[in-house]
Amino acid sequence: MGNVTSSTPDVPSDLPFSALRTIDLRGRELSPAELKAAMPRAETTTDVAADIVTAIIDDVRARGFGALAELASKFDGVEQVHPLVPRQALRDALDGLDPEVRAGLEESIRRARLFAQAQRPDDVGVGIADGATVTQRWVPVRRVGLYVPGGLAVYPSSVVMNVVPAQAAGVASLALASPPQKEFGGLPHPTILAAAELLGIDEVYAVGGAQAIAAFAYGIPASAGGPALEPVDVVTGPGNVFVATAKRLVKGVVGIDAEAGPTEIAVLADSSADPKLVAADLISQAEHDPNAASVLVTDSPELAVAVRAELDVQVPATKHSERVRTALSGQQSAVVLVDNLDAGIAVCNAYGAEHLEVQTSDAPAAAARISNAGAIFVGSYSPVSLGDYCSGSNHVLPTAGTAAFSSGLNVTTFMRAIQVIDYSREALREVSGHVVALSRAEDLPAHGEAVSIRFAG
Incomplete structure (x- = not known):
């Protein structure tokens, strides 16, 4: 067993952007368990959030809309009578949407639908013997609750990514929740409302955080302020640690897609990669969240130096530079140095990135050897940001290594396989x-x- 070092002689540590640490795995033979333990990871905070989230869930179950109103006031600074967004607000949001943004959303929807519709599985019937058949029949769930986060950014793209596969699956009833925004009169961000209207979703709630997950899971009876919120069968969508913890706690009452945490990117690159592109892609994910992870895996110390130099140029120039610096400086981000491409592939499979870019001399061949990733982006012209918006793929993906056993959001997330026996x-x-x-x-x-x-x- 070799030690994992945090610096290496031929990757200078005195560059202005030296905060992006180096994990040097060269010349070391690690077992799968040791390799997994060596990966850069953020601290797990779901245990800390569990008590807070449990109290919120219990409160919502006990007091319904009254609890939601108090939580909206406490966390969002918004006074609510009922969180259901008026139908006219959805229409107005779409009418006021920037035409270029609308065109982008429409193209994103079109491409996502092409891919989602192709995913719908066929029923399978097998003749076991004369007079004996077993059939697997795929059936959509009845009702789905879709969560779209607020926070540091606005995510109409997450509306698309959640809604389109659910519609392709044939789900009849869809409800969407997103945090209320004080600056928009207590409603979710208008671009999120516009995206919902564009997709034909008219049941939208101004509810954020763990309380939204609790409301979806258990439902809320009608009150003097408005109609009931009917419980759902499946809850999907990304969110912060409180949302992820709530999804963990209600799993079993409802189905969930995954306990998605802060976003992450890994770039597997060799000396053929363009350091300018690699740096830009690392930054693109780091701007999501101070806890976002950006990881470069390479067998080229020279590329590592060049990428650091590019970060020194590009980070100060980007809009959210402080957020990016925090993310790149965190323990969840790193340059991982390896001996060769085989070792780099082993690292990537141990890491199980949410998004994995492959920028090597034979990117398709290297990508074909990756078994653990939420989504793989092949070559220099398939950046993660393409997948965030307009590739046709889904950007709701497993994080924190869970790609080793779970999948990104897809049509089957919203379906069940029923076995039919006829003898x-x-x-x-x-x-x-x-x-x-x-x-x-x-x-x-x-x-x-x-x-x-x-x-x-």
Whole structure:
């Protein structure tokens, strides 16, 4: 087992942007567990949030819209009677939308629908024997709650990414929640409302945080202020640590897509990569959140130096430079130096990035060897920001290494597979002896008797 160092002699540590730390894995043979432990990660804070979120969920369940109103006042500085957004506000938001933004959203929707509609799985029927068929039938859930975060940015693109696959799945009832904004009269940001209207979503709530997840999961009875909020079957959408914790706590009451945390990008690059592009892509994700992760994995110390130099130029010039600096300086961000491309691929699979860019001399071949990633962006002309808006893919993706066992948001998130068994009398008779024998082996004789009784007498 080798040690993981935080600096390396041939990557200068005295550059102005030296806050982006280096993890040097060269010349070291690490087990899969050791390699996973060496990855740059943010501190997990869901345990800290659990008590706060549990109290919010309990309050919403007990007091309904009264609790939502108090929480809106406390966290958002907004006074509410009922959080349902008036239908006219949605129409007005779309009417007032910048034409260029509308055109961008329409193209994003068009491309996302092309991909989502192609994902819908076919029912599968198998003839097991004469008179015996088993079918897997895909059925959409009845109702879905879609969460769109507020915070440091505005995310109409997340409206698109949540709604389009749900509609492609055939979900009949969709409700959307987004935090109320004091500067917009207590309603969600108008661009979010416009996106909802563009997609035909007319049930929109000005509710943010854990309280939105609780309201979706348990529903809220009607009050003097307005109609009931009916509970949903599935809750999807990204959010902060409180939203992620709430989703964890209501999982089992409802289905969830994932416990998505702060965004992350990893770039696998060799000496053929353009440092200017690599730096720009690292910055693009860092501007989301001070806790965002930006990771460069490379076997080229020279590229690492060049990328740091580009960061020194580009970070001060970007609008959210302080936010970017904080993200790039955090323990969740790093340059990871490896011996060769094989080692770089192993690192990427251990990291399991939400977004993985592959900028190598044979990017398609390297990308084909990646098994753990939310989405893979191949080559210099497939940046993550393309996927955020207009690639046709979905940007609601697993974070914090959960790509090793979970998928990005897709049509099947909103569907269930139901198995249908149809046996004739003769088909059951043919297998009845096996059922009886196995039921006895498990000491569950009534199971076998439920078959035998059909042929008695």
